[in-house]
């Protein structure tokens with residue numbers, strides 16, 4: 004919807020109020036089970052947030068929890084429907100920071116629900132102003148970001164067929180999910196991937212907390228022969244002292260994922276230098292703006308950041324794409340491959356813009372994607388409204 008010119012000719016943005024909020028729970032099966040150091044995942048179980056205004060604008064957001072990592076679908080759906088919806092009805096959707104501050108007073112935790120809320124409000128604000136979210140955040144630093152595909156199928160032969168398809172699509176970054184089987188299985192996969200693709204591939208390794216701290220360093224030293232760009236979250240999220248020790252002992256850069264959720268974690272993680280890189284995720288930080296704060300702390304501390312995600316549809320991936328488009332420094336790419344290469348289908352009307360091995364930052368106003376309601380209905384488990 005175009006902005007309203009006021010009598011003075013200035014942009015009138017106060018003429019919008021939240022009329023309704025619907026919370027849709029969807030379950031989209033994956034093409035194959037993916038294994039991680041913290042468990043198996045067989046699909047995308049997400050909460051989609053639909054916010055409509057009395058001026059006829061619809062904004063979308065998504066909360067994508069992973070119970071062993073962040074939280075549950077049930078808790079996030081309840082946070083949005085039971086606790087935040089009554090406060091938000093009638094509110095001005097543009098006052099994003101005010102609503103996020105109030106949401107933090109109404110519900111502790113549930114960072115994924117707050118990410119969903121922020122995405123939907125920024126989607127509406129962007130449509131009112133005629134600007135993509137990346138521009139609302141201060142403007143994009145890049146139009147596209149190299150895409151990583153995760154090597155996580157416990158059936159490695161079947162996995163290599165997926166990898167070859169990803170390679171044919173232009174993907175040149177592979178992240179090997181490790182620590183769910185034995186150490187030799189992890190080394191074998193790295194050896195075969197390096198032999199198959201040579202130096203043309205960027206290899207990374209993510210343990211998802213799968214190693215025990217007492218013998219992690221000697222195992223990680225074995226990986227360095229395969230020249231990974233980084234090694235991600237080898238030990239448990241709260242074993243920060245061990246993570247710092249590993250970061251000092253291993254030449255390969257170490258990335259914190261589960262150990263760094265939002266700005267508060269990032270501040271102390273940077274102060275104690277527990278890692279060389281932070282994985283940014285809107286689901287951990289509680290939205291794009293909080294993730295930008297994590298990125299700012301990293302930048303000040305001389306750390307790198309990476310565009311991470313959970314198991315998401317194209318809605319959350321689009322929000323993540325705006326985030327990584329707006330970060331000043333981003334050297335390691337992103338991993339928004341789920342809705343294109345992992346799920347059996349997505350719920351967007353047009354395919355999520357991941358082509359030629361990169362994610363392209365949406366250019367239409369707001370989130371820049373629209374939902375295919377038929378596909379959402381197909382995978383919808385429940386709607387709370």
Ligand SMILES: [Mg+2]
Nearest residue numbers: 209211235260
């Ligand atoms: Mg990770």
